Amino acid sequence: MSNVSLKEQRYGKNNVRLFKVVRTGKWHEVVELTVCVLLEGDFVTSYTEADNSKVVATDSMKNTIYILAKQSPHVQNIEIFATEIGHHFVSTYSHVSKANVSITKHKWTRMLIDGKLHDHSFYRDGEDTRSTKVVVAKTNSKDVSVQIESGLKNLLVLKTTGSAFYGFLRDKFTTLPETNDRILSTNVDATWTYNIPSVASVKNIPFDDIFDSIRSITLKTFATDNSASVQATLYLMAKLALEKHSQIETVHYELPNIHYFEYDLERFDLKNKLKDANIYTPFDKPNGLIIATVSRTKSKL
Numbered sequence: 001m002s003n004v005s006l007k008e009q010r011y012g013k014n015n016v017r018l019f020k021v022v023r024t025g026k027w028h029e030v031v032e033l034t035v036c037v038l039l040e041g042d043f044v045t046s047y048t049e050a051d052n053s054k055v056v057a058t059d060s061m062k063n064t065i066y067i068l069a070k071q072s073p074h075v076q077n078i079e080i081f082a083t084e085i086g087h088h089f090v091s092t093y094s095h096v097s098k099a100n101v102s103i104t105k106h107k108w109t110r111m112l113i114d115g116k117l118h119d120h121s122f123y124r125d126g127e128d129t130r131s132t133k134v135v136v137a138k139t140n141s142k143d144v145s146v147q148i149e150s151g152l153k154n155l156l157v158l159k160t161t162g163s164a165f166y167g168f169l170r171d172k173f174t175t176l177p178e179t180n181d182r183i184l185s186t187n188v189d190a191t192w193t194y195n196i197p198s199v200a201s202v203k204n205i206p207f208d209d210i211f212d213s214i215r216s217i218t219l220k221t222f223a224t225d226n227s228a229s230v231q232a233t234l235y236l237m238a239k240l241a242l243e244k245h246s247q248i249e250t251v252h253y254e255l256p257n258i259h260y261f262e263y264d265l266e267r268f269d270l271k272n273k274l275k276d277a278n279i280y281t282p283f284d285k286p287n288g289l290i291i292a293t294v295s296r297t298k299s300k301l
């Protein structure tokens with residue numbers, strides 16, 4: 001008898017690059033995605049007995065993504081498109097119990113030329129991306145459940161005042177001075193989860209509006225909060241997002257603290273400390289990293 005066993009397995013195609021053009025006469029819309037599909041189910045013997053008979057080739061999964069992209073009117077809406085992909089795999093193959101579909105949407109912003117939106121030209125307006133992770137799972141032979149997480153990644157922000165950091169623990173390891181006015185910069189990575197009652201309800205959730213709203217709550221809170229710390233500003237962002245959107249259950253932020261330290265110019269008889277500071281060294285490494293998940297308090301009733 002073997003003294004090892006397979007604990008967990010999933011497989012699929014990662015980094016499927018996809019671009020779709022939707023043409024309405026001269027007016028063209030574009031969507032560029034990176035898709036990952038990982039299947040779970042009765043694939044154990046492909047690992048333990050080298051039996052490929054149930055293996056859906058990852059190449060076929062790639063083809064399926066392109067075919068569904070051709071047929072679906074929802075490719076721009078990544079949460080709905082990911083649900084369609086996941087639903088396809090669990091409903092087509094009886095031995096697939098779960099499909100994990102992740103999609104990243106890359107930004108193409110329409111050009112404004114001579115004050116007019118251009119028909120067919122776009123530019124990359126920042127490196128931030130929109131993403132989703134959808135899990136479609138069989139609950140019994142007929143029904144499926146859907147879990148959806150949406151996210152915003154790589155949104156680089158900076159403010160030159162309105163941020164302090166003082167009152168922190170001081171001991172023999174501490175050298176950082178307290179400050180009531182510092183530069184604050186972070187690269188926002190936010191995800192939020194939805195309460196999805198059924199597959200049919202997915203089409204009724206305004207994912208685009210909620211994404212736009214959480215993005216603007218994030219930016220506005222960053223800009224206007226008189227920040228006591230990254231921790232306190234993070235919590236406020238998440239709280240405002242949860243208060244505004246009843247469809248979401250949890251909000252998770254990962255915020256690096258990208259430090260900008262005053263450069264020591266006193267050595268050259270130049271004032272560059274506190275109120276006189278205006279020359280800094282940006283340090284991308286090492287960085288602070290503040291991570292938290294915030295959810296609604298369960299009612300005690």
Ligand SMILES: O=c1[nH]c(=O)c2[nH]c(=O)[nH]c2[nH]1
Nearest residue numbers: 165176228229230231257288
């Ligand atoms: O907002 C901050 N939170 C910290 O936990 C921390 N630690 C540190 O050195 N600087 C900061 N800033």
